Amino acid sequence: MSGPGEKLIRFAAALTVAAALVLPVQAQDRSIIVQSTTSTANSGLYDAILPVFERKTGIKVNVVAVGTGQAITNARRGDGDVLLVHDRAAEERFVADGFGVSRADLMYNDFVIVGPPSDPAAITGGTDAKAALAKIARARAIFASRGDDSGTHKKELSLWKAAGIDPTGESGTWYRETGSGMGATLNAALGMRGYTLTDRATWISFGNKQDFRIHVEGDAALSNQYGVILVNPEKHPRVKARAGQAFIDWLLSAEGQDAIRSHRRDGQQLFFPNAKPAS
Secondary structure, three states: OOOHHHHHHHHHHHHHHHHHHHHHHHHHOOEEEEEEOHHHHHOOHHHHHHHHHHHHHOOEEEEEEOOHHHHHHHHHOOOOOEEEEOOHHHHHHHHHOOOEEEEEEEEEEEEEEEEOOOOOOOOOOEOOHHHHHHHHHHHOOOEEEOOOOOHHHHHHHHHHHHOOOOHHHHEOOOEEEOOOOHHHHHHHHHHHOOEEEEEHHHHHHOOOOOOOEEEEOOOHHHEEEEEEEEEOOOOOOOOOHHHHHHHHHHHHOHHHHHHHHHOEEOOEEOOEEOOOOOO
């Protein structure tokens, strides 16, 4: 018959086994995956703000930076805990289809049309994006499109549609689809001496501008809103909902919004926080 001492030893051993099973899970929960658009990563935003969050919470944030369309596809598969992208209509569909818990505005900046100083379509100084695109089409001036289902690509297509033009019929002539990210598309535009649409944060951060410049800016239609969404754990049980929500809550808090506001390149603010309650 066991004595009290032996029972105590067995109990301690059981606790050790339980701890061995539980601790790895807890450790795993201290990291999350954020499916994100490339502009936030390429601009250095995550390098600036994530260390602040990680020091505060002990939660490691791993960012997968791809085009918005691919990020949403990945999140629909459950390959992430948080979605941070810039295509509001697609974000709202993601939530309506049950893949996201709720969506919240996070921050904004804008898009600009950049191109060579020769300005073959004579669009310099314009503030009407669709009018500028119409001029580019009439001049058959080279335009480099990302062509990758990213948020920037979708914005570009919406502007062409507003201008009453379908440029895809000219694919391979003056309209060139790169199927690449923003940095590669900017380099392609430089090589072809053509125009392209880019978010301002990427343009400010881009190190190979050469003599290219902004030709069109300031149109309300060029607004670029970012949203943040927790992937629905009811749809994908492996989602780390508590840690993911902690990251979202921090981004939307005064501290997180201040961290976003403080991120600058060459003295220029890249993103403008505008968090609101989740819709």
